[in-house]
Amino acid sequence: xxxxxxxxxxxxxxxxxxxxxxxxxxxxxxxxxxxxxxxxxxxxxxxxxxxxxxxxxxxxxxxxxxxxxxxxxxxxxxxxxxxxxxxxxxxxxxxxxxxxxxxxxxxxxxxxxxxxxxxxxxxxxxxxxxxxxxxxxxxxxxxxxxxxxxxxxxxxxxxxxxxxx
Amino acid sequence: xxxxxxxxxxxxxxxxxxxxxxxxxxxxxxxxxxxxxxxxxxxxxxxxxxxxxxxxxxxxxxxxxxxxxxxxxxxxxxxxxxxxxxxxxxxxxxxxxxxxxxxxxxxxxxxxxxxxxxxxxxxxxxxxxxxxxxxxxxxxxxxxxxxxxxxxxxxxxxxxxxxxx
Numbered sequence: 001x002x003x004x005x006x007x008x009x010x011x012x013x014x015x016x017x018x019x020x021x022x023x024x025x026x027x028x029x030x031x032x033x034x035x036x037x038x039x040x041x042x043x044x045x046x047x048x049x050x051x052x053x054x055x056x057x058x059x060x061x062x063x064x065x066x067x068x069x070x071x072x073x074x075x076x077x078x079x080x081x082x083x084x085x086x087x088x089x090x091x092x093x094x095x096x097x098x099x100x101x102x103x104x105x106x107x108x109x110x111x112x113x114x115x116x117x118x119x120x121x122x123x124x125x126x127x128x129x130x131x132x133x134x135x136x137x138x139x140x141x142x143x144x145x146x147x148x149x150x151x152x153x154x155x156x157x158x159x160x161x162x163x164x165x
Numbered sequence: 166x167x168x169x170x171x172x173x174x175x176x177x178x179x180x181x182x183x184x185x186x187x188x189x190x191x192x193x194x195x196x197x198x199x200x201x202x203x204x205x206x207x208x209x210x211x212x213x214x215x216x217x218x219x220x221x222x223x224x225x226x227x228x229x230x231x232x233x234x235x236x237x238x239x240x241x242x243x244x245x246x247x248x249x250x251x252x253x254x255x256x257x258x259x260x261x262x263x264x265x266x267x268x269x270x271x272x273x274x275x276x277x278x279x280x281x282x283x284x285x286x287x288x289x290x291x292x293x294x295x296x297x298x299x300x301x302x303x304x305x306x307x308x309x310x311x312x313x314x315x316x317x318x319x320x321x322x323x324x325x326x327x328x329x330x
Contacts, residue, residue: 026225028232036223058201060191061269063330067193068270069238076234104226104280105233110273115328163280165228 015041016049016081019100023165029077040074042081042124044095049082051124059118066116068150071142075152076105078124079138083156086128086136103136103156104163116142116149126152134158180206181214181246184265188330194242205239207246207289209260214247216289224283231281233315236307240317241270243289244303248321251293251301268301268321269328281307281314291317299323 017030017040025033030040042051053074061067083103085095116122126140140152182195182205190198195205207216218239226232248268250260281287291305305317 023228026228028224028226029234031225034223034225036221056201058199059193060196060199061193062267062324062328063188063191065328067238068273069194069234069241072237072241072273072275073232073234076237102227105277107277108233108237108273108275110237112270112272115269159227163227163230 014096015043015051016085016095016100017041017077019096020084020102021099024100024102027077029073030081038070038073038077040077042078042126044085047127049078049085049126051078051081052121053124054121055118057118061115064115064118066118066122066144068110068112068116071112071116071122071150072108072110072152074122074124075110075126075140075142075150075154076108078126079108079140079152079154080105080156082126082128082138082140083131083136086131087133090131102159104159105154106135106157107155109153111151112149113151114147114149116144120145179261180208180216181249181260181265182206182242184261185249185267186264189265189267192242194238195246203235203238203242205242207243207291209250212292214243214250214291216243216246217286218289219286220283222283226280229280229283231283231287231309233275233277233281236277236281236287236315237273237275237317239287239289240275240291240305240307240315240319241273243291244273244305244317244319245270245321247291247293247303247305248296248301251296252298255296255298267324269324270319271300271322272320274318276316277314278316279312279314281309285310
């Protein structure tokens with residue numbers, strides 16, 4: 001697994017979410033085992049974590065535009081993946097050296113700057129602004145056809161033991 | 166339609182979302198015409214707007230708990246319905262007097278206070294704290310089995326003409 005990071009680009013099929021342990025693989029937003037979910041895939045690209053996602057026609061708000069709750073969901077899962085990558089980096093490891101660390105959302109803030117058009121691929125970019133071992137603040141954007149339509153600021157915390165079943 | 170409001174309780178089948186014009190009825194979160202969506206239904210109950218929703222097994226985050234993106238989505242749609250009801254009230258009308266006014270989300274803030282257990286009905290309660298003709302701030306909670314697990318503060322704005330197709 002040592003060199004996965006070097007290949008974690010768009011052209012590779014292994015996303016951060018693919019490195020989560022199986023019990024984290026069911027998430028409606030990004031779980032590889034959830035056939036009904038969005039299956040978001042986030043990749044390290046330089047200093048940022050990037051995902052691309054094309055909403056389905058039923059991810060509509062009003063005709064022509066993407067549902068804001070979906071955008072919040074994408075930012076949420078993408079932020080957890082970004083926090084995981086940053087935690088590995090801070091520990092002098094590369095994401096892919098082992099199972100990705102698991103973070104959960106403590107707070108989510110999304111600003112909808114413009115309506116997001118339906119029918120185009122969205123690009124989600126995120127980075128960590130501040131972090132401790134327990135917590136990371138992730139800032140992010142969603143762009144549609146080169147225009148930023150939403151901005152996120154999300155607080156990720158290490159998954160507490162109480163959530164392990 | 167004059168007296169719908171008086172009957173808009175849990176036992177009635179007409180929710181605020183059922184009063185949206187048809188082009189607002191496709192929303193992934195609450196559109197009555199979206200067979201793939203959550204179809205959230207929000208009702209005026211006294212001074213608050215209330216919805217109940219039981220997540221499906223695939224609305225999972227980690228085993229046993231509800232996906233936070235779904236919770237954000239429910240709070241989002243519920244807040245738009247709450248803003249619509251408040252706008253009608255401020256205009257000395259009752260929700261149901263005519264098509265419900267349409268609001269869209271400008272900003273969404275969710276605090277996840279505790280993990281939300283999967284498998285139980287959730288109760289979402291909201292009210293408007295401040296409003297103008299153009300904008301409303303909606304505060305809300307999600308409870309699972311009587312315990313508040315998430316809190317929302319959402320800024321709703323009247324849908325701009327640019328979003329009408």
